[in-house]
Amino acid sequence: MRNKDTELNFLMGGGEIGSMMRNHDWSTSPLGHPETWPQSLRSVVGLLLNSKFPMFVAWGPELGFLYNDSYVDVLGGKHPQALGRRFYDIWSEIWNDIGPLIDCAMAGEASYRENLPLLMRRKGYDEQTWFTFSYSPVRDESGQVAGMYCACFETTAQVLNERHRIKENERLHQLFEQAPGIMTVLxxxxHVFELVNHAYLQLIGHRNPIGKTVRESLPEVEGQGFFELLDEVYKTGKTYVGSRMPIDLQRQPQGPLEKRFVDFVYQPIKDDAGKVTGIFIEGSDVTDHYHAQMELQRLNRELTDKVTQLESAERRAMESAQQAERERSRLDALLEAAPVGIALVDINGKLIRINPANKILWGETLPNPENVDEYEEWKGWWADHSVRHGRRLQPYEWALARALHGDNPRDIVEIEPFGMPGVRKTMLNCGAPVRNTEGRIIGAVVAQMDITDQIHAEAALRESEAKFRTITDAMPQMVWSTLPDGYHDYYNQQWYLYTGVPEGSTDGEGWNGVFHPNDQAHAWKVWQHSLATGKQYEIQYRLRHHSGEYRWTLGRALPIRDGSGKIIRWMGTCTDIHDQKLAEEALREADRRKDEFLAMLAHELRNPLAPISAAAELMEVASMDPARIKETSRVISRQVRHMTGLIDDLLDVSRVTRGLVTLEKQELDVKRIVSDAVEQVRPLIESKRHHLSMELAREPAHVVGDQKRLVQVLTNLLNNAAKYTPAGGNIHLKMETTEHEVILSVKDNGIGIAPELQRHIFELFAQAERTSDRSQGGLGIGLALVRSLVELHDGSITCHSEGIGKGSSFTLHLPRLMAQERPTSDRHEIRFTSDPEKRLRILVVDDNEDAGNILGMYLEALGHEVIVERGSRRALERARIEKPEVCILDIGLPDIDGNELARRLRAQPHTAHSTLIAVTGYGQEQDKMNALAAGFAHHLVKPVDTSELLAILSTLKLS
Structure with missing residues (x-):
């Protein structure tokens, strides 16, 4: 007696679900108690219970549902009620999505889905989820599909994260476009330009320097010292900071030089080994600031002059006081109205005057130092990205202190205003000494500008640009962008790698020249329409690849709009779809040829069916004499042989083109091949009254090959020549030899071959294009078979025709076997003899009643004892009683197929040594191998070649 616990060992372990299965009430489950489960289900359940991957199995006609601990999170509130229930009752809300996949699995076909969206109700409400999973069939002990098996994992978080990442990339791109700072990478x-931003292009007049050196792009800068500074930074690896650097630029084509003032930082770019590989330049165009400062300095000079005038006026006379007061009022008005912070100090550094803007910068509690040493109270740090960046300013380093020593400093510093602990501001400090009429320094002035927002914007722009270019260069598509008016100003590296054009050469409208000439006008028209309407740009065109080939490409672009809906940029991609286009064209051509072949095949099969049907009806309704019956029988036999030939041709070309034919190679005399082929085709040639001439080489010519196949090749060529040559035509067969080849050619003066067909003449079904009346018959596979057989003999075949009505010629080249290379052949022929006195007991099994009865009548007419059965089980019973020496079995039987019936007959003592012959419509090589493995001694394909069957029976001996 079996122990119950032992019966349920496969449920041991498995965590919470394993414990639930052992204690579950299975009385209401379609699966029944686990003790009754088949071994195949137990194996699958044991596997999923011990897996940490979410899994389930659905078993039986009602698909009872079982799962593991890892699947509990997927079920949510449906657990634990789901255990053992019907699959549909658990997941009815998503059945429309998964039902077809379940049907495929139960039909024996596995499936896989990635990120499939499913609207699930597992927590009391509908939620959108995504899953990646596979459904696989599970077979029982008999090999039948009894259930299905699933491994899955939820990808909802990944899908949502990917969508968030796309939105973030769009935001970074907008930040890049809006950043005002100047940036470029050499x-x-x-010093070859690798990257430039829009602000830099504006500075140099929208010239595109990408891929060019600085000297090539900005020749007018020669002699202004910039090239030398770049060389120094690249050579030494030291950062260079330049303030208010004057530069003369030709910002308009053929225009005059324009002086601009720029703040630049030249930062060396180093590799992991510390070697300088380039220079990163950032800065800003401060021309407007410079001119404002110059105006300020002018005012300062005016102020100094006025102060001097006031001092002189006080010494000269009281009458000058009024004029001095007016000048002081003007100065006060200037200081009050100035948008930058201004401070004045005396010769000792004592603060004597500040304007309101300065108080806004430093705070209302600004101290009043008596001298430079008291500047220690001011908190400031260098912020110029030099080696001193971040270091605290000493009292003597402030711009005012240095101006008192005659300097004109221009510094970028970060300060902490008084009374605002933790607050940081970035300022541009410009100082200048104040001199009297004798040129002696009597004080100093400083102008201070808050540039905090500008610094932050430039940093954000640098980061955004780096991310944008990294993302676009990593994409497999070609990415480009344009200004709102359609001016192309950016391409990623994929564009230049794909097209091979120099960087910058397709900026503006240069892109249209890379298109195929026939596509340029249309592409330009569609692009202009998108620019005018703001609609998405999408078009397919041929783009010139760097190899020179024009390849089909899908172009798409979308507008980017600001908050008001105004288009501020276009972003586009180009995707190579050339292989896809070619595949679609090839598929359409294959579909067309398939339809033509099916129509032609139907025509060819109906032709012999018509006389067969007419002959059968004639034999049924008419009283015919023996001569008429014999003639009718010949018609049927002749048409059956024709249909058999068509089917054999199809199977033959399938086996040959797939390499499933084994050649019986031996040394062959080519003249013998010619003789056999001519003998086979002579009836057709004579029936059409053709004149056949032959020109054969005198010397012997031998090859290594298969006699039957080479005769088949030459016969096919001669048959084609005879069929496609009008009656009374000429056919010339010529054999030539060279040192290494035997050359056979067949030439006719028939209908010829059109030039466009000659390229496809050796392809399958090409004959369907050769003649429109289909009067010659055939499936159009002969020449394809010929080429395959010739190539199996290491030869080649060519075709030539001057055109329609000018005849055609086919030339066959085979490797010649010289005398010293001829192998010794041990091939011998097997000849069968027939003994008409021999009587055999034969069992015929065929579910087609007519086929079985006709074969039985034929064998009885030959003198044999025949038993005919239609079913396999009845045939086994008759075989035990009748003990047949020969069993002729159909393979495609309905209850037990012929191969299984053969195995059972071999297992019975009374038929263990009987000769088993398979008669079937399945003629592939694998079918033959399956039959021999099941115990058959011979494999014949329907309709049976009676001469082959008689040859087999004639060799058998009575037991």
Missing amino acids: REPD
């Missing part, structure tokens, strides 16, 4: 010792 590479190599020659």
